[in-house]
Amino acid sequence: MFSSPIQAVLMDSNIRKYIDKIHNPWVSCTLNIWRKVVKEFKLEQDLALFKWYAYDSDFAPNKLDSRFKSWPAKGLSTYDSLIKDGNLISFDTLKQRHNLEKQDFFRYLQIRHYIKTTIGQMSNTNVELVTLFRQAYSGDVDTRLIFFWYNFFMNKLPHSTDYVKMLWEKEGGMCISREEWTQMWEWQWRSTSSKSWREFGWKTLIRFFITPCQKAHYDGNPPVCWRNCGYQGAHHTHIMWDCPVLRTYWKDIHGAIGGVCALANVLGQELCELERLCVSGRWEEARVLQQRLIEPNAAVTRKLGVPALKQAMEWFGFHGGSCRSPLQPLTEAESQQLRRDFSSNGWL
Ligand SMILES: [Zn+2]
Structure with missing residues (x-):
């Protein structure tokens, strides 16, 4: 009792x-x-x-x-x-x-x-x-x-993922900033509405899966990559990222991400420059350029849409052409708004 x-x-x-x-x-x-x-x-x-x-x-x-x-x-x-x-x-x-x-x-x-x-x-x-x-x-x-x-x-908040972040940094020979780390976790949440894919993403980030390297500790077998690339020493970074078998896959993904931008029809060179700055790690310059691109990008997409994109192309010496029904050309006020979005950022 x-x-x-x-x-x-x-x-x-x-x-x-x-x-x-x-x-x-x-x-x-x-x-x-x-x-x-x-x-x-x-x-x-x-x-x-x-x-x-x-x-x-x-x-x-x-x-x-x-x-x-x-x-x-x-x-x-x-x-x-x-x-x-x-x-x-x-x-x-x-x-x-x-x-x-x-x-x-x-x-x-x-x-x-x-x-x-x-x-x-x-x-x-x-x-x-x-x-x-x-x-x-x-x-x-x-x-x-x-x-x-x-x-x-x-x-x-008793849990910290700092240790996990440190392991990724060590394996990949890279430095992950706090913002990037937070963003990586947010992406798992935002990029899909499928619960099982989210879980998979989270498990990958938290290093849940048992890699050949870990398995080798208790079964004594050589840590050979399970994708049969022949690499010995397959840790998380290799399995999820570095493995040659995955390279085309990641390349395709990057290609897909790079293609979704309306503004490239108007400021193509500038967008390429933005990518170049990011890839070479010149983040401060990239940030300044990005700030100048936000308003024009919003103007030719969610704010004023395709008619604005066509109009802007004409201003920059390209051929935008006229709108097809049911889209209507910009009104005078809209056109002025569009011009302001480009000129206030120094593009016109
Ligand atoms: Zn491999």
């Missing part, structure tokens, strides 16, 4: 043992999740104040002395209930307020010693969380609990 109050179990370092004894699946499942949260977000130290000394499995005196168990009924259950503004409340004060007896004094000393030696100081990183628990114990529960937890978890 389960003998501790559930609040006492929440912070106990032996919570796992308690959970195993619970036969109610709802309670054990919830506690299990809580246990993982505490571990994952490293909350144990900060929440140690909310252990119940009568049941705390690390506090030895409670095993020999059942009188500790009568304290919760008097309003003293957690270590925190004996503390005010960071200091231990004096025994006299507690005695008066909570109806303790003289013989409880040495229990008070035992707890005091334990707080000083074991519980120690909280790290100050989870102050809001500690406040939340204090409020709960004083009966003042915030009604926006879900909101609190959501924000709390989002702010903590």
Whole structure:
């Protein structure tokens, strides 16, 4: 049978043992999740104040002395209930307020010693969380609990992919900037609506797949590329990128990406220049050029569409021709707008 109050179990370092004894699946499942949260977000130290000394499995005196168990009924259950503004409340004060007896004094000393030696100081990183628990114990529960937890978890973000990024950099002999790294992850999200392809993309980026190099560690076989290119030492970068078998594939993909641009009909040379700057890593110049191309590009696509593209081609000495029905030529106002988009960026 389960003998501790559930609040006492929440912070106990032996919570796992308690959970195993619970036969109610709802309670054990919830506690299990809580246990993982505490571990994952490293909350144990900060929440140690909310252990119940009568049941705390690390506090030895409670095993020999059942009188500790009568304290919760008097309003003293957690270590925190004996503390005010960071200091231990004096025994006299507690005695008066909570109806303790003289013989409880040495229990008070035992707890005091334990707080000083074991519980120690909280790290100050989870102050809001500690406040939340204090409020709960004083009966003042915030009604926006879900909101609190959501924000709390989002702010903590215990996972970092820096190590994975470092592995890619090391293997590929390259340097990935923080922006590029974030963008690579965003692309997995944006470039497809298929859940399985997204998952595949994420798994590739996070280096989920077992490569011949990794396999070689435990089966002793040479790490030969599984695409049969003959390369020995097939790590992630080779398998996903460098392998000669993949080269035509990536070339085709690049070709496809390079072809989708309406503005190239008007400012073809400038777009080629942009690509050249990017490929040679001259990012600052590329950025300046890109900034000047954004407005004209928007003008001949989503803003004013094909009629604008045709008009702009005429201005630049190419042959745009007249619009085919149902498209209509630009109005005077639209034409002026188009001219401004090109001239304000120095193209006309
Ligand atoms: Zn290969």
